[in-house]
Amino acid sequence: MPVEANNVFVGAPDQLVTGAVLTGPSTDVIPATIDDIRFQGLDDSGYVNEDGVTITPNESTESIKDWSGAEVRRILTEFTGEIAWSHLELNAAAARNYFGDDNVQVDPATDTKGTRMRGALGKHHLPTKAWYFKVKDGDRRIVVMVPHGQVSQRGEIPLVSNAAVTLPVTLATYPDKAGNNIYLFTDDGVYAGQAIPPADAPTEP
Numbered sequence: 001m002p003v004e005a006n007n008v009f010v011g012a013p014d015q016l017v018t019g020a021v022l023t024g025p026s027t028d029v030i031p032a033t034i035d036d037i038r039f040q041g042l043d044d045s046g047y048v049n050e051d052g053v054t055i056t057p058n059e060s061t062e063s064i065k066d067w068s069g070a071e072v073r074r075i076l077t078e079f080t081g082e083i084a085w086s087h088l089e090l091n092a093a094a095a096r097n098y099f100g101d102d103n104v105q106v107d108p109a110t111d112t113k114g115t116r117m118r119g120a121l122g123k124h125h126l127p128t129k130a131w132y133f134k135v136k137d138g139d140r141r142i143v144v145m146v147p148h149g150q151v152s153q154r155g156e157i158p159l160v161s162n163a164a165v166t167l168p169v170t171l172a173t174y175p176d177k178a179g180n181n182i183y184l185f186t187d188d189g190v191y192a193g194q195a196i197p198p199a200d201a202p203t204e205p
Contacts, residue, residue: 006188011052014136019046022132026148028177034143034185045097046089049166053085053133081181087167095119098154098167100126126151131171139189146182148174
């Protein structure tokens with residue numbers, strides 16, 4: 001297979017219309033393609049900080065050895081997948097992801113006061129949701145979908161004069177009915193019949 005530059009994606013957020021991180025009810029209904037994903041009705045948590053989103057698969061294996069002690073096979077015994085990022089907005093959706101849905105109270109703005117929010121930290125069970133991470137690179141698109149994900153770690157909230165307040169989180173992912181934790185959907189943006197000039201093709205003046 002020849003090399004193809006169009007298969008090189010840059011992981012910039014797709015946030016022209018909404019934020020790039022959205023949540024909704026847990027689901028075992030998995031779309032067939034990226035175009036089958038529906039974002040209507042999801043909660044949008046706004047900007048993510050410049051470090052972006054990191055997906056970390058973790059696998060544990062067990063070694064099988066023969067009589068001589070030589071390793072002859074490895075068996076996968078455990079898989080966990082984590083996704084980490086830092087919310088850059090202190091909006092209600094981001095706060096609910098960090099504090100938990102039941103631990104955030106929002107009072108709408110009035111003629112004399114702005115929108116007021118209260119988040120509570122404590123020994124609270126955080127909900128399991130479906131999560132969607134949107135990436136756009138020109139006409140190329142990526143959507144990462146987690147059918148069942150739960151915030152398992154909450155990082156330090158920095159309160160300093162020279163940086164934004166962020167809400168860092170790490171998401172634990174759980175398997176769906178098919179045994180999958182994380183789905184990655186792509187669209188390379190090249191339509192059938194669309195001519196792709198070779199890399200060394202001359203350009204018009």
